[in-house]
Amino acid sequence: MSSRFPISANLSMLYASMDRDERPGAAAADGYRFVESWWPFRGPAAEPAELESFCSGLDRAGVRLVALNLDAGDVAHGDRGLLSIPTHHERVVANLDSVAEILARTGCRTVNALYGNRAPAFDPEQQDRLALEQIVAVADRLGENGATVVVETLNSVDSPAFPLTDIGDSAAFVRRANELGRYRNVRLLLDTYHLAAMGVDPSHAVREYGALIGHVQFADFPGRGRPGTGRVDFAAVETQLTAIAYRGYIAFEFDPAVTSEQGEEGFA
Numbered sequence: 001m002s003s004r005f006p007i008s009a010n011l012s013m014l015y016a017s018m019d020r021d022e023r024p025g026a027a028a029a030d031g032y033r034f035v036e037s038w039w040p041f042r043g044p045a046a047e048p049a050e051l052e053s054f055c056s057g058l059d060r061a062g063v064r065l066v067a068l069n070l071d072a073g074d075v076a077h078g079d080r081g082l083l084s085i086p087t088h089h090e091r092v093v094a095n096l097d098s099v100a101e102i103l104a105r106t107g108c109r110t111v112n113a114l115y116g117n118r119a120p121a122f123d124p125e126q127q128d129r130l131a132l133e134q135i136v137a138v139a140d141r142l143g144e145n146g147a148t149v150v151v152e153t154l155n156s157v158d159s160p161a162f163p164l165t166d167i168g169d170s171a172a173f174v175r176r177a178n179e180l181g182r183y184r185n186v187r188l189l190l191d192t193y194h195l196a197a198m199g200v201d202p203s204h205a206v207r208e209y210g211a212l213i214g215h216v217q218f219a220d221f222p223g224r225g226r227p228g229t230g231r232v233d234f235a236a237v238e239t240q241l242t243a244i245a246y247r248g249y250i251a252f253e254f255d256p257a258v259t260s261e262q263g264e265e266g267f268a
Contacts, residue, residue: 005241005246006034007032007250007252008252009027009030009251010217011023011037011040013256023057028063032063033063034066035064036068039071044092045098046101051102065102066109067215070112070114080161081116083115083135083138084115084116084131085119087119089134092138096138099142100142100144103142103147109146110248111150115151116131116162124163127163132173132176132180135149135173139181139186140182149185150187150188151177153189154191157197166198167195174188190205193218193219197221202237206237211244214248215249216248217252219253219254229258
């Protein structure tokens with residue numbers, strides 16, 4: 001099955017076993033022209049040499065960065081973003097200069113800002129207020145670079161402490177952020193795996209929330225394998241994306257080790 005949309009490779013998922021600077025070349029060797037990445041540095045503010053190495057690696061490989069995650073904390077140990085957590089406010093602020101520099105250097109115009117887990121030490125309403133304040137601040141800051149900031153709905157099985165597991169709640173958050181921001185540049189990130197894990201048909205979600213969608217990620221369910229290894233109807237998703245005149249990328253954000261019982265590899 002081929003795609004009607006330009007495909008980007010998520011460097012952090014598809015090439016997780018490789019060093020950061022090896023990943024763009026590996027994606028190019030696999031035929032990708034576009035890539036995206038989770039925050040690729042240990043700290044929120046990249047050292048100049050690190051940033052130069054990352055950006056020049058993209059240039060050498062001949063791939064274009066089309067989406068980048070904000071610093072989301074220690075994702076491997078359960079963090080799912082920092083926006084809603086009061087103790088990480090300064091970390092979010094510190095991250096933005098490095099993000100803006102990468103956008104200016106690469107031309108990337110989509111930034112994924114994960115909301116943040118519920119923190120037991122803080123009142124949920126306090127966290128929600130802070131998350132709204134910070135998504136507006138992030139969107140206004142990065143809007144100066146012409147960027148769109150996207151908000152992702154995760155699933156409650158993989159991320160039990162994450163509050164945005166209903167795409168309707170995510171959409172309400174996006175709408176409120178756009179009411180308050182200067183650029184109205186906050187959109188939804190639609191991830192087929194997370195939606196399917198919550199019992200939502202991704203094609204229905206595209207039809208329902210199409211006007212708010214700023215980025216799309218493909219992985220199958222169950223298993224988070226490549227499209228074709230599970231039960232998601234990707235042809236139906238693409239049909240709906242065409243119907244809403246989606247003009248963005250489809251990112252492959254799957255676990256390449258997962259295959260179906262039949263050994264299918266899905267998209268070529």
